[in-house]
Amino acid sequence: MTLNTSFLRNVFLYKCLFALTFWNHVSLSVEDELFTSVSNNFQEDVSKQKIMSLPLLYTKSYQSKANVDWVVIQNTTESLSLSEITDHNVKKLIALLSNFRQGSRLTNLTLTNMSVGWNNLMEIFQTIWHTSVEYFNTNNVTQLSDVESYDFDYSGTSMKALTMKKIAITDMYFTQDDLYKIFANMNITDMTIADSEMIHMLCPSDKSSFRYLNFQKNDLTDFLFQKCDNLLQLETLILQKNKFESLRKVSFMTSGMKSLKYLDMSNNLLRHDGADVPCQWWAESLAELDLSSNQLVDAVFECLPVNVKKLSLQNNQISNVPSGVAELKSLEELNLASNRLADLPGCSGFTSLQFLNIEMNLIFTPSADFFQSCPRVRELQAGHNPFKCSCELQAFIRLERRSGGKLFGWPAAYVCEYPEGLRGTELKDFHLSLLACNTTLLLVTALLLTLLLVAAVAFLCIYLDVPWYVRMTWQWTQTKRRAWHNPAGDQGAMLQFHAFISYSERDSLWVKNELIPNLERGEGCVQLCQHERNFIPGKSIVENIINCIEKSYKSIFVLSPNFVQSEWCHYELYFAHHKLFSENSNSLILILLEPIPPYLIPARYHKLKALMAKRTYMEWPKERSKHALFWANLRAAININLPISSEVNE
Ligand SMILES: *[C@@H]1O[C@H](CO)[C@@H](O)[C@H](O)[C@H]1NC(C)=O
Ligand SMILES: *[C@@H]1O[C@H](CO)[C@@H](O)[C@H](O)[C@H]1NC(C)=O
Ligand SMILES: *[C@@H]1O[C@H](CO)[C@@H](O)[C@H](O)[C@H]1NC(C)=O
Numbered sequence: 001m002t003l004n005t006s007f008l009r010n011v012f013l014y015k016c017l018f019a020l021t022f023w024n025h026v027s028l029s030v031e032d033e034l035f036t037s038v039s040n041n042f043q044e045d046v047s048k049q050k051i052m053s054l055p056l057l058y059t060k061s062y063q064s065k066a067n068v069d070w071v072v073i074q075n076t077t078e079s080l081s082l083s084e085i086t087d088h089n090v091k092k093l094i095a096l097l098s099n100f101r102q103g104s105r106l107t108n109l110t111l112t113n114m115s116v117g118w119n120n121l122m123e124i125f126q127t128i129w130h131t132s133v134e135y136f137n138t139n140n141v142t143q144l145s146d147v148e149s150y151d152f153d154y155s156g157t158s159m160k161a162l163t164m165k166k167i168a169i170t171d172m173y174f175t176q177d178d179l180y181k182i183f184a185n186m187n188i189t190d191m192t193i194a195d196s197e198m199i200h201m202l203c204p205s206d207k208s209s210f211r212y213l214n215f216q217k218n219d220l221t222d223f224l225f226q227k228c229d230n231l232l233q234l235e236t237l238i239l240q241k242n243k244f245e246s247l248r249k250v251s252f253m254t255s256g257m258k259s260l261k262y263l264d265m266s267n268n269l270l271r272h273d274g275a276d277v278p279c280q281w282w283a284e285s286l287a288e289l290d291l292s293s294n295q296l297v298d299a300v301f302e303c304l305p306v307n308v309k310k311l312s313l314q315n316n317q318i319s320n321v322p323s324g325v326a327e328l329k330s331l332e333e334l335n336l337a338s339n340r341l342a343d344l345p346g347c348s349g350f351t352s353l354q355f356l357n358i359e360m361n362l363i364f365t366p367s368a369d370f371f372q373s374c375p376r377v378r379e380l381q382a383g384h385n386p387f388k389c390s391c392e393l394q395a396f397i398r399l400e401r402r403s404g405g406k407l408f409g410w411p412a413a414y415v416c417e418y419p420e421g422l423r424g425t426e427l428k429d430f431h432l433s434l435l436a437c438n439t440t441l442l443l444v445t446a447l448l449l450t451l452l453l454v455a456a457v458a459f460l461c462i463y464l465d466v467p468w469y470v471r472m473t474w475q476w477t478q479t480k481r482r483a484w485h486n487p488a489g490d491q492g493a494m495l496q497f498h499a500f501i502s503y504s505e506r507d508s509l510w511v512k513n514e515l516i517p518n519l520e521r522g523e524g525c526v527q528l529c530q531h532e533r534n535f536i537p538g539k540s541i542v543e544n545i546i547n548c549i550e551k552s553y554k555s556i557f558v559l560s561p562n563f564v565q566s567e568w569c570h571y572e573l574y575f576a577h578h579k580l581f582s583e584n585s586n587s588l589i590l591i592l593l594e595p596i597p598p599y600l601i602p603a604r605y606h607k608l609k610a611l612m613a614k615r616t617y618m619e620w621p622k623e624r625s626k627h628a629l630f631w632a633n634l635r636a637a638i639n640i641n642l643p644i645s646s647e648v649n650e
C-alpha cells in the first residue's frame, strides 16, 4: 500500500514538474507554494520523499528555466529568426506566432536548433500556415519522435516556400505515410527538404501546386514519384546526392511532370545498361538535365530527353559518344568533363551544339576537324587533357589559331603530358617544323635532294669526267704499288728501252706530236722503242716489232679503230708465240685513243676483246685540262729505272 501511494505521488510530482517547465511564467516562489500545497495533501512519510526529491526538482527547474527562452537571432518587422526551440517553449512560441495574422508584415520566419516532438512540430507548422509568413525555414530539427497521423488544415495560407534542412527523426517505428503526406499535400509552390536522410516522399493526393521541389542530400530511391500524375506544375526538381540507381526509372518518374524544365540528378548512383531497355518516358518539356557524378557509360545516350538543351554528363564513365544513337536536335550545351573519352565527339546528332566541355578526359590527340563537323560551336573547353605533343597535335594547335578564340582556357589549360621531355610545356609553345610533320613534304624533299645529288653526280661525270680521274688515279696508285713491290732490275739486264710503242699509221700524228714529246721530255726521261725510228733493216716488220718488244720493259699500244683494223693482226702472232703478256700483263699498257665500238673488233681477236672487257686501258681525254694527269699516270705506269739507261743514251 505504502509503496503504491509513494509511486503515485512520484508520478504526480513529475507531472507537476513538467507543468512548471511548460508554463514558465510561474515563479520559483509559486513553485514552492505549489509544492507545499501538493505535499500537504499527502501523508507524513511523503515529506521524506519530498526532501529527497527536492534537489533534483530544483536542478530540473533551473534547467527548464534556461530552456524557456529561445535565442533571438533576427527580429525585424518582415523577418524573424529564432533559435533553441524546445518542447518547453513551444507553447510560448505558438502564442507569439498567433499574433502574426494574415495581413501582418512578417513574411520570413526561420527557426533553428529545434528539439521538439512530432506533435509540437505540427502545431508550429499549423500555426504558421495561417499567419502572414511566406517563407518559412527550419534548420536542425532534432529529437523528432512519436510520429503519428496529424490532420493538417491546408486552407487559407500565405506561404510560398517551405525550406527544411537537417530534420532528424529519432522515431524508429512509425507509419511513413503519416510523415510524408503532410508535406506532399502542401499546396505551396516551393518546397525544400534537404540533408535529412529522407527515404521517400509521397505523390500529392491531388493536383499539386509545387513548381519547385528540392530534395537534395537525402536517401531517396528509384521509387520516388513513380506513376505520379499530380505534379503537373512542377518545373524544377532537384534530387542531387540521393540514392537513385536506374536512369530508366528516373525517365519514367518525369513522364507525368508535364511542365518539368530542370532536373538535377547529379551525385547519385545512376546507371543505364542500354541493350534495348525502353527508356523514352522523359517529360517533353525537360530542357536542362544534370546527370553529373553518376555511374553512366556510353549507353546513356540511348536514354536522354529528346528536347534537352543543356546536358551535363560530367564525371561519369563515358568512353565514347556513339554516333547515330542520340538525336538531340535542341542540345546547345553539353558537358562531358571528367569522363574517359579519347577524342572529341562529332556533332552529327547534336546539330545545335554551341558549348562543349570535354576537359579532364583521356584525349591525347584531339581530331582537328571538330569545328568543321560542329559549325555552330561557339566555345570548346578541352583543357586539362593529357595531350601528346606530336605531329598530329599540330593540326589541333593550328585549329586554335583558326578558330578565333573559341578554345576556352587557352593557353594555360592546354599543356603537353607526353612525351616526358615535353611535360608541362604549353601547347602554345610547342612547335615542330613543317618538314618534320608533313610526310608528303618530307618525301618530296627527299626526292628532290636525291634528284639534286644525281644531277650533281651526273654533272661531275659528264662535264668534269670525275670517274675518269678516279680511274686514272687508281691505276696510278696501283702501278706505284706494283713498282714498289717488284723493283726493276731482275730482268732489266737485257732491256734497252722503257717501252715499245706501237700504233696505227693513221694515229702517228698524235704519237709524234703528243705521246713521244710528253714522255721523252723532262726529268726521268723515258726511252722509247719505236719501230720506225729503231728499225733494223733486213728484217720484216713483224720481226722488227718483236725485236723491239723484247728489248723493251713495257709495251704501249695506242688503240683506236684504225689500229684494231690495220695493226692488231701483227701482234696476234706474237701473242700466240710468246705467252709473256698473258702471264705478265704488267708489261702491257693500252692507251685508248678513240673509243672502239665493239662491233669493229673482229670476232677472232679474243685477246683484244678480253682486254677491252677488263677495261684495263687508259683513255686519252679530249679535254686539255685532263692531259697533265694522263701523262703523269702513263709515266708512272712506265716508270722503271733502267740500269743501262746511260748506255742507251750513248
Ligand atoms: C521583436 O522586437 C520587438 C521590439 O522591437 C519586441 O517587442 C518583440 O518582443 C521582439 N520579438 C521577439 C520574438 O523577441
Ligand atoms: C545551434 O546550436 C549549435 C550548438 O549548440 C550552435 O553552435 C549554433 O550556433 C546554434 N545555431 C543557431 C542558429 O543558433
Ligand atoms: C525572405 O526570404 C526570401 C526567400 O529566401 C528572400 O528572397 C527575401 O529576401 C527574404 N526577405 C527578407 C525581408 O529577409
Ligand SMILES: *[C@@H]1O[C@H](CO)[C@@H](O)[C@H](O)[C@H]1NC(C)=O
Residues within 6 Å of the ligand: 084, 113, 114, 115, 140, 141, 142
Ligand atoms: C542542433 O540543435 C541541437 C539543439 O537543438 C544542438 O544541440 C546541436 O548542436 C545543433 N546542431 C547543429 C549542427 O547546429
Ligand SMILES: *[C@@H]1O[C@H](CO)[C@@H](O)[C@H](O)[C@H]1NC(C)=O
Residues within 6 Å of the ligand: 154, 155, 156, 157, 187, 188, 209
Ligand atoms: C490550398 O488548398 C486549400 C484547400 O485544400 C485551399 O483552401 C487553399 O486556398 C489553397 N491554398 C493555396 C495557396 O492554393
